[in-house]
Amino acid sequence: MELFERIRRDRRVDPSVSQRELMKRHGVSRRTVVQALSSALPPPRKPVNGRPRVLAPVEEFIDEMLRSDVTAPKKQRHTIERICQRLAREYDFREASYSAIRDYVARRRPEVTAEVRSGQGVVEGMVPQQHLPGEEAEVDFHDVTVELAGKKVVCYQFTFRLSYSGKAIHRVFASCGQEAFIEGHIEAFAVLGGIPTRHVRYDNLSPAVTKVLLGRSRKETQRWLAFRSHMGFDAFYCQPGSGGAHEKGGVEHEGGRFRRNYLVPPPVVETLAELNKRLARIDATEDIRHVHGRLETIGERFAQEEELLRLVPDEEFEPGTVKTPKVRRDCRIVVMQCYYSVPARFIGRKVRVSLRANELLVFDGRKVIARHQRLARRYDFSDHLDHYLEILAAKPGALAGSTALAQARESGAFTEAHDAFWDAAREARGDAEGTRALIEVLLLHRLMPAEAVVAGLRATLRAGSSTPELVAIEARKAIEAGTVAADAPPPISLPEPVLVEDDPDEDEADDGHRAEVISLHARRLLSAGGHPAPQISVYDQLLSKKKGHSA
The missing domain is CATH 1.10.10 (Arc Repressor Mutant, subunit A)
Structure with missing residues (x-):
């Protein structure tokens, strides 16, 4: 031209x-x-007559095999190798190569399938849908890589998306198991302030479905069924395979879009809780975004359906899997082939465990006695140094090589100030007594914030001392001076201790004289009310022989 x-x-x-x-x-x-x-238009080119097709003599036979595959069982359809064998044996045809037959089948199979289904009155395609406000939502998981505590691990992004407004909630969990599946729903319902009134669309995830039945029927897991019944919503399960992805295309696209825009490069965090707080802030900013083809923003459309959502039940649903392991002699319990420490006083007893998506909680009755991040690899362990202090007081030599101490150092809970105090105490008192002095300091973490204890350690070292009592006094001074927050959560102590308020009369009795320093050992001998220890002289009467009575 x-x-x-x-x-x-x-x-x-x-x-x-x-x-x-x-x-x-x-x-x-x-x-x-x-x-x-x-003429301004070039004349049309003459068709080029190519070489005769090598498969021309048997194309009809191959097409017939492909037609039979349309209604054949999925795992009993013709492979390329099987087509080659039948052509050679039944039609005595060996002129075509394997690659030629493969290319022909790849081109003709979808065409033949469409022809057969068209003859049956069925045509594959998609029908655009209209979603009403507050009625429908979609859920899916997407793989994401996270640099967690210095290690790259594969985690799972849970995405819950309202079909009408496009408002989505994203959270990252260590697994895509049932605990994460349920916990993601609880978090999404809490953020949205309600539940879709019609149904939520899913593919056939194993946390929800144990068996795919005929049509849309599914056999659901008991715990998932109980959760749906508690929350009051219905589930719509898409077709198995890639075809079902089109039935919830909104969440399929949303999960990939969010991952590309906010999780590239892989985020660097210490905990998944830190990452999920970041994702919650991002979700809030997404309200000003426009979904392709819509004039209104996501936030404007969500405002229309927010009041139409069904209210979330007041009664909470436990998202974790409940187990009752027995505490072993090493202060550990075994959950899903992973090891978690609990306080030493529970050795030999059974405790109740709630295994959640990203953490594990250990209960004694209704009281949380231990909290761990959930471990993903088999035979991995999580030990808290505070859980072993009572044992270490009797076996101080076991502290130096303990796994709990190594993990405390790695997490930063056991600081350089602790090490310096330990060295000074061992030099002044010997290894055993010096270690016991350190344990006295570690016990302070149950009563005071970590920052206050560290401040007390540094002040004691500057004074050239290695006395636990002085550490306690200096830590209390740091709290009273306001240099550290008195309500800071202790990193080693779990659960948080109940603090007994000081007697106000003691402060009013200050007459200018310095108060007497009471050692930690002496304080333990006093009762909670400050009363003196009971006298046992009255029991001596039982040893004396009364008159008129024989011995």
Whole structure:
């Protein structure tokens, strides 16, 4: 087309130019020049007759095999190898190569399938849908890589998306098990302030479905069924396989879009709780975004359906899997082939465990006695140094090589100040007594914030002392001076201790004299009310022989 335009332009600019000159200028034949001058449109090209197709004699036979595959069981359909074998044995055809048959089948199989289903009145395709406010939502998981505490691990992004407004909630969990599945729903319902009134769309996730039955029927897991019944919503399960992805295309696209925009490069965090707080802030900013093809923002459309959602029940649903392991002699329990420490006083007893998506809680009755991040690898362990202090007081030599101390150092709970105090105490008192002095300091974490204890350690070291009592006094001074927050959560102590308020009369009795320093050992001998220890002299009467009575 461009060549013809240049030839015609040259003749239009200079009508006297000859055909021979036009041939020389454009390097074409006389025939091409004549065609260009006679018409602006090039003549159509003649079809090229290629080589005869090698599969032409057996194409109909191959098509017949593909037609039978449309209604055949999924795992009993023709492979390329099987087609080659049948062509050789039944039709004595061996001229075509494996790759030629493979390419032909790849092109013809979808065409044959469409032809068969069209003859049956069924055509594969998609029908655009209209979603009413507050009625429907979609859920899915997506793999994400996170640099968690210095290690790259594969986690799972839970996405809950309202179909009408497009408002989505995203959370990242260590697993895609039932605990994460239920916990993601609880978090989404809490943020949205309600539950869709019609149904929520799912593919056939194992946390919800144990068996795919005929049509849309599914056999659901008991715990998932109980959760749906508690919350009061219905589930819509999509078709198995890739075809079902189109039935919840909104959440499929949303999960990938969010991962590309906010999780690239892989986020670097210490805990998944820190990451989920970041994702919650991002979800809030997404309200000003426009979904493609809509004039209203996500936040404006969500405002229309927010009041139409069903209220969330007041009664909470326990998202974790409940187990009752027995505490072993090493202060550990075994949950899902992973090891978690609990306080030493529970050795030999059974405790109740709530295994959640990202954490594990250990209960004694209704009281939380231990809290751990959930472990993902088999045979991994999580030990808290505070759980072993009572044992270490009797076996101080076991502290140096303990796994609990190594993990406390790695997490930063056992600081350089602790190490310096330990060295000073061992040098002054010997290894055993020096370690016991350190344990006295570690016990302070149950009563005071970590920052206050560290401040007390540094002040004691500056004074050239290694006395636990002085650490307690200096830590209390740091709290009273306001240099550390008195209500800061202790990192080692779990659960949080109940603090007994000081007697106000003690402060009013200050008459200018310095108060007597009471050692930690002496304080333990006093009762909670400050009363003196009971006298046992009255029991001596039982040993004396009364008159008139025989011994």
